[in-house]
Amino acid sequence: MGDEALWQDTTHLCPKPIDRAFYHRLLQEQDRWTARTTTELAGFTGLAVDVAAGELLRLRLREGAQIVHMYPVNPSDPDERYWAQHTVTTEGLFLTRYGRLWGSMARHRPMLTILEDTVTPPRRDGAVPGRHHPCFSGTSSPAFWRAAGGPSGVPSGWEQLASLVEQRGWDPAAVLDKDDACFFQKGRIDPYSQHVRLLPSDALAGDRVTVFAEMDLVVLLALSPFTDGSSPAASADAVRPRPVEVAVYDRVAEPPGWPYPDMGYPDLTLYLDQRGVRSDEPVPTSGRE
Amino acid sequence: MGSEEVNISVPFDRDFYEGLMAKRESFRLVSREEVPAGRGYGFRVEAGQTFRLVELAAAQIIDTCVASAEDPREHFHSGTQVALEGTQVTRLTRVWGTPPRNRPLCTCIADTVRPAPNPSHAREHAAHGAHCNPHLWMLYTRRHPRSCYDNLRAGFAQLGHSQRAIHDNMNLFQNTALDPVTSDYLLEEGNAQAGDYIEFYAEISLAVVVSICPHGTGSIPIEDWDESGVPVYPIGVEIRETDVEPLGWPAQARKT
Numbered sequence: 232m233g234d235e236a237l238w239q240d241t242t243h244l245c246p247k248p249i250d251r252a253f254y255h256r257l258l259q260e261q262d263r264w265t266a267r268t269t270t271e272l273a274g275f276t277g278l279a280v281d282v283a284a285g286e287l288l289r290l291r292l293r294e295g296a297q298i299v300h301m302y303p304v305n306p307s308d309p310d311e312r313y314w315a316q317h318t319v320t321t322e323g324l325f326l327t328r329y330g331r332l333w334g335s336m337a338r339h340r341p342m343l344t345i346l347e348d349t350v351t352p353p354r355r356d357g358a359v360p361g362r363h364h365p366c367f368s369g370t371s372s373p374a375f376w377r378a379a380g381g382p383s384g385v386p387s388g389w390e391q392l393a394s395l396v397e398q399r400g401w402d403p404a405a406v407l408d409k410d411d412a413c414f415f416q417k418g419r420i421d422p423y424s425q426h427v428r429l430l431p432s433d434a435l436a437g438d439r440v441t442v443f444a445e446m447d448l449v450v451l452l453a454l455s456p457f458t459d460g461s462s463p464a465a466s467a468d469a470v471r472p473r474p475v476e477v478a479v480y481d482r483v484a485e486p487p488g489w490p491y492p493d494m495g496y497p498d499l500t501l502y503l504d505q506r507g508v509r510s511d512e513p514v515p516t517s518g519r520e
Numbered sequence: 521m522g523s524e525e526v527n528i529s530v531p532f533d534r535d536f537y538e539g540l541m542a543k544r545e546s547f548r549l550v551s552r553e554e555v556p557a558g559r560g561y562g563f564r565v566e567a568g569q570t571f572r573l574v575e576l577a578a579a580q581i582i583d584t585c586v587a588s589a590e591d592p593r594e595h596f597h598s599g600t601q602v603a604l605e606g607t608q609v610t611r612l613t614r615v616w617g618t619p620p621r622n623r624p625l626c627t628c629i630a631d632t633v634r635p636a637p638n639p640s641h642a643r644e645h646a647a648h649g650a651h652c653n654p655h656l657w658m659l660y661t662r663r664h665p666r667s668c669y670d671n672l673r674a675g676f677a678q679l680g681h682s683q684r685a686i687h688d689n690m691n692l693f694q695n696t697a698l699d700p701v702t703s704d705y706l707l708e709e710g711n712a713q714a715g716d717y718i719e720f721y722a723e724i725s726l727a728v729v730v731s732i733c734p735h736g737t738g739s740i741p742i743e744d745w746d747e748s749g750v751p752v753y754p755i756g757v758e759i760r761e762t763d764v765e766p767l768g769w770p771a772q773a774r775k776t
Contacts, residue, residue, distance in 0.1 A: 244705040245656060245742065316598050316650035316688040324703035336669060336686070339655045362703060367648070369603030374622035378530045378604065389619045402593075408618050408687060410599035420700040422641050426606040427698075495662040497654035502683065511682045515674035519666040 237491060245320040248494065249344075250487050251329055257443065257483055258346055265481045272299075273474035277391035277453045279399070280477060281306065282444045287346070287480035290414060290452075291439040296432035296459035297473035300371045300388040302411040302451040303332060303342045308508050309401045311335055313342060315367035315410040324420065324427070325362035332366070332412060332442075337502035337509050340489035342448060347441035350415065350434045361419035361430045364440070367410035368418060368427060370457060381456055385470050391453035399449070411453075414440050416460055431461035445486045452477065530604055533771055537612060540721060540764050541629050547760040555732060557752040560671030562678040562729040564589050565722045565759055567766050570629065572719040573692060573730065574756035579710030581733035582692040582755055583651045583668040585676075585685075586615060586625050589725040592676075592685040594618055596625065601647045607698060609645040609690060615720065618687075623769035625726060630719035633712045635695065642697035642708040645718060649696065649705060650688045652735055661745050671731030679727050686729075692718055694738055709739035717756075723766045730757065 237248035264287060271293070272278045282288050290299055305311035314335040322330045332343040350363045369375055371388025381387065386394070392411065393403035415438070417430040454472040490496040501517055504510040547570060554576065555561040565571045566589075573582055587595035600616040609615070610631045614624040633644045651668035658664055673683040693716075695708040736750040 242699075242702065242704050244707055247659065310684065314650070314688075316648055320649055320705050323705065324698055336653060336655075336683075339653065360700075367599050367602070369597075369599030369601065372597065372600040372603060372622055373619050374530070374600050374616065375528065375603040378528045387619075393620070403620070404591075404593040404618065405684075408593065408595065408597070410597075410688075420698045420703060422697075422700040424606060425608050425641060425643070425697055427602055495658035495660075497658045497664055501654070509682075509684055511684055513677045513680050513682045515677050516666075516670040516683075519664075519670040520674060 234491065234493070243321055243323060247321050248491055249329065249331070253487055254329055254344060254346055254443065260483065264483060266478045267481050269476060269478045271474050272452060272454060272477050273472060275386050275391055275454055275456060275472060277395045277451065278477060279395045280450045280452065280479060282448050282450055282479055283482065284444055284446050284486050285482035285484055286444050287441055287483060288444065288450055289439055289441040289478045289480065291476040291478070292415065292434055292436050293474040293476055295436050295473050296415055296434040297475055298370070298416040298432065298455035298457055298460055299414045299475055300392065300411040300453040300455060301414055302392055302407070303448045304406060304451065305334070306447060306449040309406045310509050311338060312406060312409060313411065314339070315412065318366040322366060324365050326364040326366050326412065335409065337499055341445045343442040343444060345440065346443050347439060349438045352433045361417045363415060363417050363432065363434065365413050365416055365418050365427065368413045368416060369410060370413060370416065370429060370455060371411055371453065376456060385456045388453045388455050392451050395451045416455070429457070429460050432459045445489065531771060533767060534612065536767060537627060537629060540762065543762065543764065547762050550759040550761050553757045555730065555755050555757060557754045558666055558732055558734055560675035560729060560731045561757060562675035562727065563757060563759070564679065565726045565728055567722050567725045568762055568764055570719050570721050570760045570762060571728055572717050572758040572760065574717040574758065575693060575712045575714055576756050577714050577753040579693060579712040579737040580753040580755060581694045581710065581735060581738055583672065583689045583731040583733055584692050585672055585687055585689045585729040587685060587687065587727045588617070588625070589727045592681050592727055594621055595687045596689060597622070598648045598688045605647065607647050608643050609647050624723045626720040626722050628718060629721050630717065632716045633693065635711050638708060640697045640699065640706050640708065642695045642706055644693055644695050644711060646691040646694050646696040649691050651731065652733060657745070660742055665734050668731040668733050672729050675729035675731065679729070681727070707738045710737040721762065723769065730755070
């Protein structure tokens with residue numbers, strides 16, 4: 232399995248090794264981080280942000296809690312995209328510091344690693360239990376938005392992301408078929424029904440999440456029309472996004488790469504064609520028919 | 521800042537499905553196939569038919585992809601599923617497809633598994649979690665058996681589709697829960713017995729691909745996959761004609 236020190240003591244279903252010391256060092260060097268670009272996302276338009284390997288992306292709430300849907304994609308091969316349904320088996324449903332967002336087959340490697348997460352649930356009696364940043368929740372889907380009474384004039388999170396995908400000349404049905412991570416969203420797992428309940432976020436103005444890019448990415452972002460998750464929207468007038476500052480920081484380090492040395496790793500030629508993308512031939516995996 | 525949960529419900533014509541289930545004895549068997557242990561299998565189900573997945577020998581996880589037969593880019597969407605129906609599938613759970621259509625693809629009309637009481641509230645049929653793949657097997661065991669990804673690829677190839685049609689699937693007969701405190705994905709030994717089945721009514725014509733998971737019933741810890749020789753079992757796939765036309769989406773007036 233490789234360096235045993237990289238295996239964390241975890242109860243996750245599918246644990247994977249992580250060099251936490253590497254990310255801890257990056258955090259210790261915050262005073263050397265330099266913002267390359269800063270943009271304000273303040274509407275239901277979505278925003279595509281190019282982030283190179285080793286750079287940082289920071290989301291900072293300007294006025295208060297605002298759910299942000301995040302969907303990283305490999306810009307040179309959009310078939311490689313965020314894989315929420317495998318992230319949950321490796322990280323649990325709720326993400327926080329040192330959680331990683333994993334990419335899809337065939338490479339299935341880390342795309343982003345969370346360095347900072349300042350959101351802290353309030354410590355008070357009667358506080359609603361729950362956690363933030365589900366690696367997926369489905370709240371961006373048009374069906375959920377409409378079911379919540381969301382007005383048709385306000386785009387769901389998915390529709391905003393789809394617009395960004397179309398602007399790149401990609402097919403939303405192919406690229407956006409998986410789920411997005413929902414930063415600053417609070418949720419609670421009902422232990423009996425196993426439903427994931429949407430709760431009002433505890434995030435405050437100034438709260439931030441910072442992620443480290445493990446590879447070159449375009450990170451698609453959309454503000455949720457559910458805003459802070461406190462209630463379904465009854466009318467378009469009632470839906471007002473809260474602005475989020477989106478900053479990209481200059482490269483802080485060479486990513487550790489994946490797989491780590493001496494780690495078991497499959498033969499990718501079973502899945503990739505000569506161009507290095509997933510084969511589109513309708514054939515079984517060679518040797519495993 | 522309030523503390524209220526957002527509760528959302530989607531219209532559901534329960535009477536239609538209760539009427540459908542009341543007719544089940546009149547459903548006509550169209551086909552019955554046995555899928556050998558450790559394999560994948562793809563098949564088509566027409567709108568208005570049902571497909572039933574049967575545990576033939578013992579509890580066995582079945583990774584199940586469901587897509588539109590006309591356009592496999594429209595397929596099961598785990599996010600919408602979890603948001604609207606929760607993390608588990610059972611009778612009267614609808615199975616939702618991807619945006620932009622974002623419509624029900626099929627509806628579960630039978631689930632015979634009886635979960636044993638357990639402190640984690642785990643239950644069969646997870647609506648999230650994707651499929652095992654060569655990365656997991658190589659990481660934990662340094663060998664690459666026929667993983668669910670490979671089985672699903674083989675099943676889609678039977679239907680003329682490539683590995684790109686593989687999508688996040690349901691983990692049927694997988695006994696799981698999300699821990700409400702840690703949010704970890706918990707996996708318990710399956711409760712299904714030989715003869716147990718789950719059955720879905722197709723709301724549209726479907727391409728369905730199943731994989732008999734090499735993880736068996738989920739009882740072997742992942743770190744022990746290598747030595748255990750995880751037992752896996754065959755399953756049955758049965759298709760039935762109901763002669764009941766689907767409601768369509770958005771739901772139309774009842775037609776039965």
